[in-house]
Structures are given as C-alpha cells and as structure tokens.
Amino acid sequence: MREYNVPVKRYCRTLDLKDDPELIKEYRKRHAEENCWPEIIEGIKEVGVLEMDIYLRGTRLFMILEAPADLDLDAAMERLATLPRQQEWEDYMSIFQMAAPGASSAEKWQPMERVFHLYD
Numbered sequence: 277m278r279e280y281n282v283p284v285k286r287y288c289r290t291l292d293l294k295d296d297p298e299l300i301k302e303y304r305k306r307h308a309e310e311n312c313w314p315e316i317i318e319g320i321k322e323v324g325v326l327e328m329d330i331y332l333r334g335t336r337l338f339m340i341l342e343a344p345a346d347l348d349l350d351a352a353m354e355r356l357a358t359l360p361r362q363q364e365w366e367d368y369m370s371i372f373q374m375a376a377p378g379a380s381s382a383e384k385w386q387p388m389e390r391v392f393h394l395y396d
Contacts, residue, residue: 290336290339293372294374315359323353327340354382
C-alpha cells in the first residue's frame, strides 16, 4: 500500500460484465499491464486519481479508487471523459459491460454504499 503526503479518500464502485466466459477472458486480457493504453493510465492520473484497482468475481467488477480527500471526484470524472482516447477506450470496453452504449466511465461505474467499517 502506498503512502501519500495528503489526506486520501477511498471510493468503491461496481460494474457488471456480460455473462460470457470468452468476453470475460478478453476483458482480463485488455486490462493486463502490457495491453492497457498508456493514454488511459496517464489520463486517470492527470485528473487526480492516486490509485485504482479493479477486482473481478464472476461477472461483478469492484473498483477501489483512492484520491486526495479534497478532489471533486465528479468533476475529475467529467474531465477524464474529455481526454484523448477516453471515449474510444469506453467504447472498446463496452462490448463486455452491462452498460448503455456510449456511456462514460462515471456513468458505468456505480458507487457502492459502505455498510460496515472495522470500528475502533
């Protein structure tokens, strides 16, 4: 786990994939480090995201995103949608996802509600 010199906020989002093992296999392949488009990685960082992980179980994706606590995440995601190749990437991924064609990342990835915390 990385440490940052600023207060950080964690966001958890979810998205479902189509229930097709071959599509899921290809989705994994496209997200492998050697296949991710550099413009997409740089764009995520450029809008202020410090860390992003995506986990998969069955057809359910779970994203953990960390950003500076004072970052307006909605504004950052709106800006991300305008960066070079971002919509192309979203369209490239849409064949796998249970989301409307042409949807932005912010429209696809839905916030999750935290229902438990390891209380002090």
